[in-house]
Amino acid sequence: MSTDDITDDLxxxxxxxxxxxxxxxxxxxxxALSIVTTVSIVLLLVTEAxxxxxxxxxxxxxxxxxxxxxxxxxxxxxxxxxxxFGVLALVSATLMxxxxxxxxxxxxxxxxxxxxxxxxxxxxxxxxxxxxEVLAGIPTVVYGFFALIYITPAxxxxxxxxxxxxxxSASIVVGIMIIPMVASIxxxxxxxxxxxxxxxxxxxxxxxxxxxxxxxxxxxLSGILSSFILAxxxxxxxxxxxxxxxxxxxxxxxxxxxxxxxxxxxxxxAAMVQLLLGDITGGGLAYRSLFAIGLTxxxxxxxxxxxxxxxxxxxxxxx
Amino acid sequence: MxxxxxxxxxxSFGQVNKTVGTVFRYLLLAATTFGIAILAVLxxxxxxxxxxxxxxxxxxxxxxxxxxxxxxxxxxxxLYRRREPAFRFGASALGLLVVSLMFSSGMAxxxxxxxxxxxxxxxxxxxxxxxxxxxxxxxxxxxxxxWPRLVIAVGLFYLSLFGLPGFVGTALGLPQVVPxxxxxxxxxxxxxxxxxxxxxxxxxxxxxxxxxxFRRLRDRRxxxxxxxxxxxxxxxxxxxxxxxGVTQIPAAVLATVTLVPVGAYVVGTAxxxxxxxxxxxxxxxxxxxxxVGEVLVGQFGFAGPQSWVDWxxxxxxHSRTAEDAGLYPAIxxxxxxxxxxxxxxxxxxxxAAVYLEEYAPDTRFTRFIDVNISNLAGVPSxxxxxxxxxxxxxxxxxxxGTVLMGGATLALLILPIVIISAREAIRxxxxxxxxxxYGLGATKWQTVRNVILPQAFPGILTxTILAxxxxxxxxxxxxxxGAPSVVFALPTELSSxxxxxxxxxxxxxxxxxxxxxxxxxxxxxxxxxxxTLLAMNSIAIVLRNRYEGGVAxxxx
Numbered sequence: 001m002s003t004d005d006i007t008d009d010l011x012x013x014x015x016x017x018x019x020x021x022x023x024x025x026x027x028x029x030x031x032a033l034s035i036v037t038t039v040s041i042v043l044l045l046v047t048e049a050x051x052x053x054x055x056x057x058x059x060x061x062x063x064x065x066x067x068x069x070x071x072x073x074x075x076x077x078x079x080x081x082x083x084x085f086g087v088l089a090l091v092s093a094t095l096m097x098x099x100x101x102x103x104x105x106x107x108x109x110x111x112x113x114x115x116x117x118x119x120x121x122x123x124x125x126x127x128x129x130x131x132x133e134v135l136a137g138i139p140t141v142v143y144g145f146f147a148l149i150y151i152t153p154a155x156x157x158x159x160x161x162x163x164x165x166x167x168x169s170a171s172i173v174v175g176i177m178i179i180p181m182v183a184s185i186x187x188x189x190x191x192x193x194x195x196x197x198x199x200x201x202x203x204x205x206x207x208x209x210x211x212x213x214x215x216x217x218x219x220x221l222s223g224i225l226s227s228f229i230l231a232x233x234x235x236x237x238x239x240x241x242x243x244x245x246x247x248x249x250x251x252x253x254x255x256x257x258x259x260x261x262x263x264x265x266x267x268x269x270a271a272m273v274q275l276l277l278g279d280i281t282g283g284g285l286a287y288r289s290l291f292a293i294g295l296t297x298x299x300x301x302x303x304x305x306x307x308x309x310x311x312x313x314x315x316x317x318x319x
Numbered sequence: 320m321x322x323x324x325x326x327x328x329x330x331s332f333g334q335v336n337k338t339v340g341t342v343f344r345y346l347l348l349a350a351t352t353f354g355i356a357i358l359a360v361l362x363x364x365x366x367x368x369x370x371x372x373x374x375x376x377x378x379x380x381x382x383x384x385x386x387x388x389x390x391x392x393x394x395x396x397x398l399y400r401r402r403e404p405a406f407r408f409g410a411s412a413l414g415l416l417v418v419s420l421m422f423s424s425g426m427a428x429x430x431x432x433x434x435x436x437x438x439x440x441x442x443x444x445x446x447x448x449x450x451x452x453x454x455x456x457x458x459x460x461x462x463x464x465x466w467p468r469l470v471i472a473v474g475l476f477y478l479s480l481f482g483l484p485g486f487v488g489t490a491l492g493l494p495q496v497v498p499x500x501x502x503x504x505x506x507x508x509x510x511x512x513x514x515x516x517x518x519x520x521x522x523x524x525x526x527x528x529x530x531x532x533f534r535r536l537r538d539r540r541x542x543x544x545x546x547x548x549x550x551x552x553x554x555x556x557x558x559x560x561x562x563x564g565v566t567q568i569p570a571a572v573l574a575t576v577t578l579v580p581v582g583a584y585v586v587g588t589a590x591x592x593x594x595x596x597x598x599x600x601x602x603x604x605x606x607x608x609x610x611v612g613e614v615l616v617g618q619f620g621f622a623g624p625q626s627w628v629d630w631x632x633x634x635x636x637h638s639r640t641a642e643d644a645g646l647y648p649a650i651x652x653x654x655x656x657x658x659x660x661x662x663x664x665x666x667x668x669x670x671a672a673v674y675l676e677e678y679a680p681d682t683r684f685t686r687f688i689d690v691n692i693s694n695l696a697g698v699p700s701x702x703x704x705x706x707x708x709x710x711x712x713x714x715x716x717x718x719x720g721t722v723l724m725g726g727a728t729l730a731l732l733i734l735p736i737v738i739i740s741a742r743e744a745i746r747x748x749x750x751x752x753x754x755x756x757y758g759l760g761a762t763k764w765q766t767v768r769n770v771i772l773p774q775a776f777p778g779i780l781t782x783t784i785l786a787x788x789x790x791x792x793x794x795x796x797x798x799x800x801g802a803p804s805v806v807f808a809l810p811t812e813l814s815s816x817x818x819x820x821x822x823x824x825x826x827x828x829x830x831x832x833x834x835x836x837x838x839x840x841x842x843x844x845x846x847x848x849x850x851t852l853l854a855m856n857s858i859a860i861v862l863r864n865r866y867e868g869g870v871a872x873x874x875x
Contacts, residue, residue, distance in 0.1 A: 015762070015763075017465070017762065018465040018466060018469075019465055019762075019764055020762055020763060020764050023764045023767070024674075024678055024763070024764075026670055027670045027671070027673050027674035027677075027678055028674055028678070029670075030666075030667045030668075030669075030670030030671040030673075030674060031670070031671040031674040031675055031679070031688055032688070033667060033671065033734070034671065034688060034691050034692050034695055034734070034735070034738070035687075035688060035691055037695060037706075037731055037734070038691055038694070038695060040706060040710065041698065041702060041703075041706050044705070044706060044709040044710070045702075045705070048709060048713070107350070108350045108353055108354060111346065111347045111350030111351065112347075112350055112351040112354075114347055115344075115347035115348060115350070115351045116351065119344055119347060119348075120351075128351060128352075128355075130856075130860050131355045132351075132354070132355065133856070134355075134358070134853070134856060135354050135355065135358055137785075137788060137789070137792070137852060137856055138358065138792070138849060138852070139792030139793070139794065139821050139848060139849075139852065140792070140794070140795075141792075141794045141821045141824055141825045141828070142792075142821075142824070142845050142848065142849060144825075144828070145365075145824070145828050145841055145845060146361045146365070148828065149837055149841075150361055150364050150365075151361075176354045176357060176358065179354045180354075183351075207337070207339075207340050208340055208344075209339055209340040209343045209344075212343075213343075230697065233697055234697070236699070237697075237698070237699025237700070237701065237702070238699075239699065239700060239701050239794075239795035240794045240795055240821075240825065243795075243825075243829070244825065244828055244829060269699065269701050269795070272701050272705075272799065273701070273795060273798050273799075276798055276799055276801065277798065277830075290705065291705060291709070294701065294702055294705045297699055297701070297702060298698065298699075298702050301697060301698060301699055302694060302697075302698075304697075305693075305694050305697040306694070309690070309693070
């Protein structure tokens with residue numbers, strides 16, 4: 001079994017022996033693959049999206065129909081058949097899903113984190129944590145079906161004006177599926193708060209409630225905020241639940257108007273799925289618009305991930 | 320002083336604060352269970368729609384309640400109170416039975432409809448023969464330098480799998496001179512019947528594992544007996560199977576993958592740990608109760624529930640009517656995708672984790688890789704789908720929606736998760752073990768191979784299973800690479816079009832939207848999909864709990 005050959009010269013230099021070099025090269029290539037992945041995502045999205053816009057298409061050698069960058073970024077109508085590609089119609093729906101799921105997930109997630117980190121006994125935690133993981137493990141298409149078949153009818157009994165496809169039910173299920181993310185990252189931050197701070201609080205006569213809300217939460221604030229941003233970036237990229245439950249009609253809605261959530265709309269990710277389900281793989285403007293939305297989505301989520309990382313690092317209290 | 324830090328003393332300062340604290344505590348608990356409770360209710364609804372337990376005869380419920388639920392609960396409660404190790408043993412044997420049954424049905428499906436048993440046999444043989452030769456060469460002469468040894472090993476495997484000049488020659492347009500061992504076996508004019516081929520490939524592997532297990536428990540002789548018993552059981556079940564209505568391939572697979580491993584686990588534990596023997600009673604009462612209940616129900620003519628998750632649903636393809644629609648091609652597609660994803664992502668993910676934890680110098684470049692991986696974990700799955708579409712379809716000109724394309728895309732998607740969890744597992748290997756290995760004169764690669772990877776393996780496996788669960792639940796990347804939502808035949812090659820369970824469910828829920836599909840096919844599909852995922856998650860959690868303290872045993 002073992003490869004050590006005691007008859008060999010023990011003093012020889014083994015660091016650059018062939019097996020060492022080969023295996024190290026293999027491991028390095030595996031790690032470098034992640035860079036290759038990122039670079040190919042960026043290159044692919046940028047080059048394909050460049051073929052979509054009027055301003056950059058000539059550089060790519062494309063002379064078909066194109067769309068103007070200004071119209072893309074400021075237009076509020078998404079009508080592929082009429083050649084109108086206003087991404088704001090999609091962004092508004094995505095924003096509404098994000099706001100709606102934040103309303104559900106952020107308070108619940110933080111409350112869960114406080115309970116797990118400060119209150120729960122060990123054996124309760126051993127049951128609750130895997131159960132919460134299951135929330136994130138259910139396939140998103142299943143959540144979409146739940147929203148469409150069970151949650152929407154329930155909402156309709158309360159708010160009769162709600163459409164079959166609506167943003168409320170989609171937001172609720174997206175919120176439920178990102179609770180574990182908020183909870184686990186926030187809980188890590190709260191557990192990292194040193195016990196001396198809590199003991200000091202108790203020494204001053206504070207109750208457990210005071211200590212939790214007045215000491216632990218403020219001390220873990222950077223971690224909690226970074227969990228919010230990460231979870232919301234996940235909500236923005238969430239696809240199947242919104243595709244099934246939010247509808248297929250692209251329209252520009254005002255995210256600040258609560259009544260608008262009763263209507264259906266087309267978030268960015270759902271628009272991509274819809275484009276693909278129609279037969280557009282032959283190329284053309286619709287096919288390239290796919291990569292333009294993809295680039296928008298990638299940039300938004302990347303920026304949010306970077307901000308979350310920055311918040312976690314920059315504002316972390318060092319003890 | 321001491322009392323100053325006791326919260327109960329402080330809380331008695333004011334009654335008002337105590338109320339606030341209690342209310343707060345219960346609010347937190349409510350918030351924690353809110354999501355779980357909602358999901359539980361939704362799952363209950365969908366289970367009710369799919370299985371319709373209330374359509375069964377009350378007599379059916381009563382029979383199974385009396386034969387299965389009551390005895391199992393009674394024995395289980397007794398063991399749990401009095402003999403907890405025995406209860407744990409019984410429960411894990413039951414869990415192993417369920418999981419291995421799922422495993423063997425998947426494998427039987429693959430052998431019946433995707434890969435012929437003769438090819439599996441041929442490739443097992445084509446891998447085993449050069450492996451044996453390589454070991455023999457090393458035994459005979461231990462001092463061959465590295466490069467010749469590598470050339471011999473690679474050459475033997477190449478010759479056996481591809482022949483001469485093999486696929487390199489085909490690419491250059493050379494004619495095949497020496498056929499490969501694999502093609503020789505496949506091309507044999509006569510070969511044994513299917514169950515013998517299953518026995519010759521899967522069966523011998525399982526027999527070797529079982530034999531080794533018993534050799535470790537007792538001695539060499541017991542090991543040999545166990546291996547012989549394995550072969551005998553598989554042969555017997557395969558011969559008897561067709562007589563009771565199970566065709567030979569499923570019978571052989573069932574014996575190899577379910578009966579033998581569960582039997583070996585039960586017998587081995589019962590031999591070694593007498594205090595756990597009572598756990599067998601739990602297993603026996605559960606299985607016996609189910610069988611007796613089945614017989615009684617048939618005897619009295621009680622009708623079971625009109626479940627949409629039935630044999631017909633699991634074994635037929637999509638149809639325009641919800642009653643006839645089935646999930647079979649999608650299940651096969653999911654299995655093939657899962658195998659492809661595991662093969663592609665496991666070595667690369669573990670390799671990257673080993674590099675980052677063991678080899679990487681602390682440079683800017685390493686930190687860049689680090690940040691990059693955590694950012695990749697946050698990239699939406701649709702974007703990975705676009706990547707797959709762009710690379711394979713736009714630039715490489717491949718047809719859309721193939722097994723390879725889907726597998727590669729999903730593998731890239733879960734790679735960051737595999738890497739992150741594998742790094743955690745590797746990091747949890749104590750540093751003393753590493754230093755001890757280096758102290759014995761081992762090189763880095765020897766330390767990684769003989770010390771770090773074996774110790775970190777359970778953790779790596781847990782993370783990979785969870786990541787694979789994520790991969791088979793993904794729909795969006797498959798839609799983006801153009802996987803067809805309706806497929807009528809199982810994919811048989813890496814280049815055939817593939818559907819998957821979540822994709823089929825999506826198709827029923829959107830393209831065939833209507834009350835009929837909403838109430839029958841979709842809930843049934845959801846139950847199968849969620850059941851598979853929950854089974855995978857539980858395997859991962861059990862593995863994690865069982866091996867959580869595994870590293871510490873080294874210090875004993």
